[in-house]
Amino acid sequence: MNVNIENPVSGVRVLTIDRPPVNALNEEIVDELRDAVKAAMLDGRVRVLVITGAGKIFVAGADLDRLLAADMDAGRKMADGVKGLHREMRQGGKPVIAAINGMAAGGGLELAMACDVRIADQNARMGLPEVTLGVLPGAGGTQMLPRLVGAGKAMEMMFTGMIIDANDALQLGLVEQVAIVESALDLALKMAARMVKNAPLAISEIKAAVYDTMSLPLDQGLAEETGRFARLCRTADKNEGITAFKSRRTAVFKGI
Template identity: 45%
Template sequence: MLKEVKRNFVMYEINGFIYTLTIDNPPLNVLTDELLSEIDDVINEILAQPICRVLIIRGNGEKAFVAGADINQFPTLNEESGKHLVEKGKEIFDKLENAPFPVICAINGFALGGGLELALACDIRIAEQKAKLGLPETGLGILPGYGGTQRLSRLIGPGKAKKMMFTGAAISAEEAINYGLVEEVVPNGESYEASVRLAKQIVNNAPLSISNVKAVVNRGLDVSLAEGQELETKYFASLCLTQDMKEGVKAFMEKRKADFSRR
């Protein structure tokens, strides 16, 4: 099954259990307010469709994944409108982080500011060799406001995160993988194909298991090790009641591919 749904700046396509959301605001895919609203609408649509097992997010073109937020809106910001601006972005990106399926980010070029913050809200990041990643907000007299200060610090540690934010300098894909900021670096032009290959591996496994792994890992990051292990036990036990667990074990014993039903 292949289906495409197009908005002004965003489109998504469905290919079996794999969805692809493409940001299309040339030349740099800047996150305008309208584009953010379209991303929100599309995410809500996808979340309402239980068939989705993996979502891939990419930017159209060869230059940028997303090169940041729309700076044209900054001169008129005050405390109230600035708060509204960042809370809107946070709410949207939180939906990706908390989605019941893995979200893969294909970084084909610049991922700066809000673009990197969008990538940080995803579960896995695959970057092309030419990619540049950074949070340059301090050069504009502001700070990352779409969750960047928190997600980047948790992902790569506070020292490296502060270095990136204090300097505002973008790092290369090679530096990013050494930092633990991305999970894979691929040749230029291959980030989406690599993301699809990974997505196909993921959809072979039980979707309820994948969803629970994501939930327990994310929740466990904010609690103690003992509390995290309690969560792990709780989620494991709940999966023992599912048809997918029975099907997975049966398929393994019968040496065949499992047919998971998300039940």
């Protein structure tokens, strides 16, 4: 197994990619991750998912030996496989946090961008250098990076293959927080613990509302939001949250 599965605290599952020396992605790891993500999304004990890398590297990219041997059909299969993993992450109703503990290049950065929130170690570095290998970012990079940092900066990064540090990534909006050296996972777990306390149905609806409406006109997106808000108004969690707030006690959400 190349993906370690742990449950360090209640409600949080951590998936750690462990394929020395650089945690390069291949079809086997992608399949393991997809299965692990799917299982976590279906497990009622899991509220938040964290993805990280073993050692001092998140994911350095794709397996170059596999890429070198790939023809057109194999290349399409590789890209579709990773995008299937990303789809499980986005469509699942639970938050996914990337704890970027080192280099996240190529497919590694694409994996991080497919997460809902990104936390990077201070010494992390990231980029999409596929152009230096004669290909483009084929696992969603050309679509996700412009949505996070803007088209101009995204194209600069992809055209040059530049690698940026964590502080630059924070300024660009590519990551949400920067942790002190070797503590991205700790900070991710603290964030996950805050998420676990909140209403899971509301979190699921928020995630769906964001992803499902990105390509829609504002009016349609607002209408989708209204429908999701209305559905939450009939839940027991809504009643519990308001009652707890008025009683000055901590809410106990049950996902109903």
